[in-house]
Amino acid sequence: MAKKNAFYAQSGGVTAVINASACGVIEMARKHKNQIANVYAGRNGIIGALTEDMIDTNKESARTIAALRHTPGGAFGSARYKLKGIEENRLEYERLIEVFKAHDIGYFFYNGGNDSMDTAHKVSQISRQMGYPVACLGIPKTVDNDLPITDNCPGFGSVAKYIAVSTQEAALDVASMAKTSTKVFVLEVMGRHAGWIAAAGGLAGKTPAEAPHIILFPEVPFNKKAFLQRVKECVDRYDYCVIVVSEGARYADGKFLAEAGTRDAFGHAQLGGVAPVVADMVRQELGLKYHYAVADYLQRSARHIASATDVKQAYAVGEAAVKFALQGKTAIMPVIKRVSDTPYKWKIDEAPLSRIANKEKMLPKRYITADGFGITAACRRYLEPLIRGEDYPPYKNGLPNYVILKNQPVTKKLKTDFVV
Amino acid sequence: MAKKNAFYAQSGGVTAVINASACGVIEMARKHKNQIANVYAGRNGIIGALTEDMIDTNKESARTIAALRHTPGGAFGSARYKLKGIEENRLEYERLIEVFKAHDIGYFFYNGGNDSMDTAHKVSQISRQMGYPVACLGIPKTVDNDLPITDNCPGFGSVAKYIAVSTQEAALDVASMAKTSTKVFVLEVMGRHAGWIAAAGGLAGKTPAEAPHIILFPEVPFNKKAFLQRVKECVDRYDYCVIVVSEGARYADGKFLAEAGTRDAFGHAQLGGVAPVVADMVRQELGLKYHYAVADYLQRSARHIASATDVKQAYAVGEAAVKFALQGKTAIMPVIKRVSDTPYKWKIDEAPLSRIANKEKMLPKRYITADGFGITAACRRYLEPLIRGEDYPPYKNGLPNYVILKNQPVTKKLKTDFVV
Numbered sequence: 001m002a003k004k005n006a007f008y009a010q011s012g013g014v015t016a017v018i019n020a021s022a023c024g025v026i027e028m029a030r031k032h033k034n035q036i037a038n039v040y041a042g043r044n045g046i047i048g049a050l051t052e053d054m055i056d057t058n059k060e061s062a063r064t065i066a067a068l069r070h071t072p073g074g075a076f077g078s079a080r081y082k083l084k085g086i087e088e089n090r091l092e093y094e095r096l097i098e099v100f101k102a103h104d105i106g107y108f109f110y111n112g113g114n115d116s117m118d119t120a121h122k123v124s125q126i127s128r129q130m131g132y133p134v135a136c137l138g139i140p141k142t143v144d145n146d147l148p149i150t151d152n153c154p155g156f157g158s159v160a161k162y163i164a165v166s167t168q169e170a171a172l173d174v175a176s177m178a179k180t181s182t183k184v185f186v187l188e189v190m191g192r193h194a195g196w197i198a199a200a201g202g203l204a205g206k207t208p209a210e211a212p213h214i215i216l217f218p219e220v221p222f223n224k225k226a227f228l229q230r231v232k233e234c235v236d237r238y239d240y241c242v243i244v245v246s247e248g249a250r251y252a253d254g255k256f257l258a259e260a261g262t263r264d265a266f267g268h269a270q271l272g273g274v275a276p277v278v279a280d281m282v283r284q285e286l287g288l289k290y291h292y293a294v295a296d297y298l299q300r301s302a303r304h305i306a307s308a309t310d311v312k313q314a315y316a317v318g319e320a321a322v323k324f325a326l327q328g329k330t331a332i333m334p335v336i337k338r339v340s341d342t343p344y345k346w347k348i349d350e351a352p353l354s355r356i357a358n359k360e361k362m363l364p365k366r367y368i369t370a371d372g373f374g375i376t377a378a379c380r381r382y383l384e385p386l387i388r389g390e391d392y393p394p395y396k397n398g399l400p401n402y403v404i405l406k407n408q409p410v411t412k413k414l415k416t417d418f419v420v
Numbered sequence: 421m422a423k424k425n426a427f428y429a430q431s432g433g434v435t436a437v438i439n440a441s442a443c444g445v446i447e448m449a450r451k452h453k454n455q456i457a458n459v460y461a462g463r464n465g466i467i468g469a470l471t472e473d474m475i476d477t478n479k480e481s482a483r484t485i486a487a488l489r490h491t492p493g494g495a496f497g498s499a500r501y502k503l504k505g506i507e508e509n510r511l512e513y514e515r516l517i518e519v520f521k522a523h524d525i526g527y528f529f530y531n532g533g534n535d536s537m538d539t540a541h542k543v544s545q546i547s548r549q550m551g552y553p554v555a556c557l558g559i560p561k562t563v564d565n566d567l568p569i570t571d572n573c574p575g576f577g578s579v580a581k582y583i584a585v586s587t588q589e590a591a592l593d594v595a596s597m598a599k600t601s602t603k604v605f606v607l608e609v610m611g612r613h614a615g616w617i618a619a620a621g622g623l624a625g626k627t628p629a630e631a632p633h634i635i636l637f638p639e640v641p642f643n644k645k646a647f648l649q650r651v652k653e654c655v656d657r658y659d660y661c662v663i664v665v666s667e668g669a670r671y672a673d674g675k676f677l678a679e680a681g682t683r684d685a686f687g688h689a690q691l692g693g694v695a696p697v698v699a700d701m702v703r704q705e706l707g708l709k710y711h712y713a714v715a716d717y718l719q720r721s722a723r724h725i726a727s728a729t730d731v732k733q734a735y736a737v738g739e740a741a742v743k744f745a746l747q748g749k750t751a752i753m754p755v756i757k758r759v760s761d762t763p764y765k766w767k768i769d770e771a772p773l774s775r776i777a778n779k780e781k782m783l784p785k786r787y788i789t790a791d792g793f794g795i796t797a798a799c800r801r802y803l804e805p806l807i808r809g810e811d812y813p814p815y816k817n818g819l820p821n822y823v824i825l826k827n828q829p830v831t832k833k834l835k836t837d838f839v840v
Contacts, residue, residue: 169722170716173493173717175497176495176498177500180501204819293714294713294714295718304725398809400589
């Protein structure tokens with residue numbers, strides 16, 4: 001294949017390490033200048049390609065690109081924008097190819113979750129149909145850890161570490177205050193459909209006495225009576241109770257606890273937030289003093305406590321995507337394959353996008369204890385290696401020295417605008 | 421003074437570094453075995469003294485005590501328990517002296533905030549009145565940074581660092597998503613009366629374009645119209661808006677934006693849930709998509725991102741309290757005196773408890789910008805040194821290796837029980 005440009009875009013919710021993948025892509029591409037002339041990044045993800053609003057990464061120094069490895073968020077802007085099916089919206093796909101042609105783009109790297117892998121797959125199909133060859137590579141990214149085939153998803157290990165560490169720390173606080181103050185602490189974590197992040201909270205303790213005492217998974221129908229009974233037992237036995245609740249926790253009929261239409265302890269109508277709902281149950285039914293935290297974006301942007309394993313893997317999948325593309329491969333995604341648990345060993349493998357697109361990997365039943373409130377030894381074996389190692393960013397005057405790119409635009413070549 | 425035992429207790433809300441002060445007390449006491457035979461710690465603070473439920477710290481190894489320096493929470497248990505005035509509740513004070521006599525306690529170290537300094541002061545008075553000499557030393561601790569005289573309070577620097585780092589990280593996340601998703605992010609932080617913690621969020625950005633774009637202080641009456649207008653301006657100008665809101669944010673009439681109507685053991689109004697209130701205003705009046713996080717206990721237990729300056733100072737005030745006591749001083753508290761801003765230099769000084777008890781240091785007007793939504797250069801000069809330096813705990817299998825003490829009881833000597 002002759003020398004071509006590459007297009008890279010970030011998609012969906014960003015993570016603490018998605019920029020590490022971008023770093024892997026760009027640094028590997030720069031090692032193959034004879035095959036990849038430049039990496040253009042989409043400003044605000046795929047929207048940047050559709051509107052021909054691309055960023056010239058060659059304008060960034062090697063040092064700046066290297067700093068992406070320790071910078072959270074999406075350095076080029078991400079987007080929640082899903083391309084529809086080819087038949088429904090052929091125009092968008094054709095526009096992509098038109099932009100790729102105009103800028104001599106022969107490689108398409110799409111860094112995202114399930115939806116994005118579907119898009120990357122469709123772009124590979126349309127490129128074949130239109131006779132303009134583009135190597136289409138997915139790069140896995142999701143804090144939800146719900147992509148199939150890959151053993152885990154870059155982005156998850158760091159949010160898992162943040163939640164496990166935060167649970168452990170808050171539990172020490174609550175335990176010391178329980179005699180005269182807060183008895184129940186509730187931590188709300190992300191994961192609308194899959195309970196991987198909630199499960200990670202379980203790493204904070206090893207015995208039933210250690211926090212978290214209760215985990216509420218989206219996979220386990222919420223049983224209010226059993227839940228309250230367990231809270232009471234914990235407080236009776238240990239003086240306090242720490243609960244990790246997934247934002248996706250729901251009743252047997254599928255209704256989310258967060259949309260229960262209740263009022264919080266302060267009489268305010270619920271504004272979406274499962275922690276206050278759970279905390280209010282505890283107060284109303286058991287009369288116990290509570291506190292709650294909602295980690296929200298803090299959990300997925302917490303690069304300061306990123307997992308070293310996660311950073312390495314995020315970088316590796318970015319690097320591997322470029323390698324695969326240079327080998328002439330297309331319509332695949334680098335996946336992480338676990339070679340062994342102890343010692344933890346992994347390698348990069350590949351999987352076709354068609355097998356990944358639009359599929360969700362839920363927390364398996366065997367990872368949840370029989371009572372539905374905890375994680376099993378098998379789950380712990382799976383999760384532990386993913387949070388291992390610290391990879392601290394450099395600091396300046398007490399704050400992480402995160403990089404902000406220049407993000408200079410690539411000169412437009414097309415005469416037509418495209419409205420998304 | 422002949423060889424005596426010491427009593428140490430933790431009081432009120434714990435912090436990421438209160439155990440570092442305990443470490444300073446115990447390690448310094450162990451260096452003076454000829455004067456201090458043993459340090460007994462109150463189980464659950466002062467309640468442990470009243471109920472004669474004390475912990476024998478001599479049963480803990482040097483290594484375990486050293487590990488307190490990097491362990492958050494209150495290792496011996498803390499309590500929200502305020503002793504009333506001497507006239508109102510003479511029995512409690514007499515009981516304290518009775519317990520001190522029974523266990524040959526000649527030193528009383530009380531690690532807490534304003535209320536605790538009042539207690540320590542009263543104990544010094546009663547000890548004199550009852551003719552049983554006890555050196556009564558306060559040790560400053562409060563995330564709220566609201567003790568007078570001392571330049572800053574141990575515990576604050578670490579929560580300040582956590583809030584500044586979290587604001588910076590979440591802002592990178594929101595900025596990358598703003599094109600198609602969340603436009604407004606609200607972070608709720610502690611600080612019931614004083615806006616020190618909220619102000620620390622301001623360290624995350626240096627220019628008006630950088631987050632946080634708005635800080636809501638308890639010191640500035642909340643003006644809904646001005647607030648919403650500023651949010652709109654930010655979103656128009658920067659595409660997104662990051663807001664740090666203090667739990668103590670209130671209207672001009674003094675009513676908190678989020679008031680629970682309940683009161684804690686010290687008679688303070690219980691607060692919580694201001695972030696959803698603010699976020700809901702943004703949604704209702706401006707129709708903007710928002711996310712919010714409630715840091716709650718995560719912020720004050722986040723030892724993983726503690727400020728090295730804070731850890732050093734927390735240790736130093738513990739150590740200094742023992743030194744002062746051994747010099748025969750009483751009814752004082754070690755304070756931190758700032759010698760210079762650049763380079764930041766500080767030393768330990770002393771102040772009488774009578775000048776500290778029950779006084780609150782608010783954020784001065786000159787630290788808040790004229791519009792009421794930001795921090796001034798003077799505020800930045802004050803805050804910056806306090807978050808400087810990282811002091812990471814050791815890790816094991818991806819989690820901080822925090823210590824849990826044996827906490828073995830001291831054999832009771834009194835025949836009478838005391839009910840608190």
